[in-house]
Amino acid sequence: HIIDLEKTVAMLEKAYSFVRQVADDGGYILFVGTKKQAQEAIEEEAKRCGMYYVNQRWIGGTLTNFATIQSRIDHLVRLEDQQAKGEFSRLPKREALKLEEGILRLNRQMGGIKAMTSLPAALFVVDTVKESIALAEAGRLGIPVVAIADTNSNPDEIDYPVPANDDAIRAIKLICSKIADAVLEGKAGQAFMTAEAAAQEGAAEAETAEPAQPAVVISEEQ
Structure with a gap:
């Protein structure tokens, strides 16, 4: 073809x-x-x-099982937050390394949809x-x-x-x-x-805020 x-x-x-x-x-x-x-x-x-x-x-279910995907994204965001706050430094080295590898893996898989909430x-x-x-x-x-x-x-x-x-x-x-x-x-x-x-909304508000001026009618006497 x-x-x-x-x-x-x-x-x-x-x-x-x-x-x-x-x-x-x-x-x-x-x-x-x-x-x-x-x-x-x-x-x-x-x-x-x-x-x-x-x-x-x-990942199968990215759309049809979005709630589950969203929970995994939330988990990733929480891990990144803990990492940014330095909480990993309190953990044993091997455990901290495992979590860091998890962050990298999840970001590879879902980094492009991390901010997708719907x-x-x-x-x-x-x-x-x-x-x-x-x-x-x-x-x-x-x-x-x-x-x-x-x-x-x-x-x-x-x-x-x-x-x-x-x-x-x-x-x-x-x-x-x-x-x-x-x-x-x-x-x-x-x-x-x-x-x-x-x-347009601002202009409409300005018009409502301004008091209406009374109309002046000048009548001509015949």
């Missing part, structure tokens, strides 16, 4: 508009790509646009075959999926497919970058709307 580049551009524009709208509505996108070729771009671009990411291993509004996925569990979980919960669709992908599993080679690092970087740009554009629109709403 040969990927039609014109189709790729058209589908990328469609995905871009969707992601921009999600961000404009205040929603979050979870970037997912655990294959070696995608790991760096997924992390860099998700961080650049302030979104969450999974780039090491998808389910994402959408997923952006690189390699739908490798990330089939993530796709299945999103499908079960009705979470829309934007994904790079290679020739071996099933487009029926993807709401916004972008036809491209999901093994080519340059293609992955380019599409990840465009999705991040869409997020940033949407967030900028949201910030503008919030500022505009605040300005």
